[in-house]
Amino acid sequence: MRGSAADEVLLPAEYAKVVELLKKRGEKGHMILAQSELGDVYAHFGMWPAAGAAWNSALDALLGPYQVVASWTRKLDLSCGWQQLLARYGVHGLLLAGMLLGKLARYIHHSDLGARLSCARLAGELLPAVFAASIIHPQRAVDCALYVPVEIWPGADLFDDPYR
Numbered sequence: 001m002r003g004s005a006a007d008e009v010l011l012p013a014e015y016a017k018v019v020e021l022l023k024k025r026g027e028k029g030h031m032i033l034a035q036s037e038l039g040d041v042y043a044h045f046g047m048w049p050a051a052g053a054a055w056n057s058a059l060d061a062l063l064g065p066y067q068v069v070a071s072w073t074r075k076l077d078l079s080c081g082w083q084q085l086l087a088r089y090g091v092h093g094l095l096l097a098g099m100l101l102g103k104l105a106r107y108i109h110h111s112d113l114g115a116r117l118s119c120a121r122l123a124g125e126l127l128p129a130v131f132a133a134s135i136i137h138p139q140r141a142v143d144c145a146l147y148v149p150v151e152i153w154p155g156a157d158l159f160d161d162p163y164r
Contacts, residue, residue, distance in 0.1 A: 008045045015041055032058050036100060043107060052108035059100045062093055069104060069118050078125045082132035091130055098127045 015038040022031035039054030060068050065075035072078075078085065089097065101123040109115035131149060132139055138147050 008047070012038060012041055012045075012047075012050070028061065032061050032096065035061065036096065039100075039103070043103075048107060052104065055100050055104050055108070059097060059104070062089070062097055062100070069101070069109075069115060069122065072118070072122050076122075082129035085126060085129040086133055089126070089129075091133070094126050094130050098123045101126075 015034060019031055019034045019038060022028075022034055035054055035058035039051045039058065042048070042051035042054055056067070056069065060066055063072070063076060065071055068076065080088075085094065101119040105116045105119035105123075109119060128138075131147075
């Protein structure tokens with residue numbers, strides 16, 4: 001169900017104001033979440049180029065380099081190991097990056113196979129770090145190929161924070 005024409009203008013504008021306010025306050029984590037939600041709002045209204053721009057901005061702010069999907073092989077050091085990735089970005093950061101990469105691959109880069117592959121490869125480098133933190137999951141990359149996780153850690157609830 002699409003919103004009214006006024007909603008298409010007002011809601012994204014309000015989210016953009018929130019993103020700018022969070023940037024000024026230096027609240028990077030909340031700004032990234034707001035930027036991701038702004039992309040979702042644009043997607044809801046069918047404004048796909050704007051949604052892609054918002055999701056890319058959130059991903060760039062989260063991982064560091066500008067245009068990270070196109071430049072991650074040159075600008076991101078992912079050879080540090082899964083424990084360091086987990087320490088650098090945290091569980092929520094890695095999961096958010098995977099979600100953003102999935103949205104970009106599915107909705108934005110649907111006709112650009114190179115960009116889709118880049119999104120998938122980057123997600124494939126980041127997401128195993130979440131599971132490597134627990135002994136019940138595969139520790140080697142090759143073992144993750146056909147692995148279907150049931151839970152990340154026994155008894156852990158990643159969704160207990162209502163703001164994430």
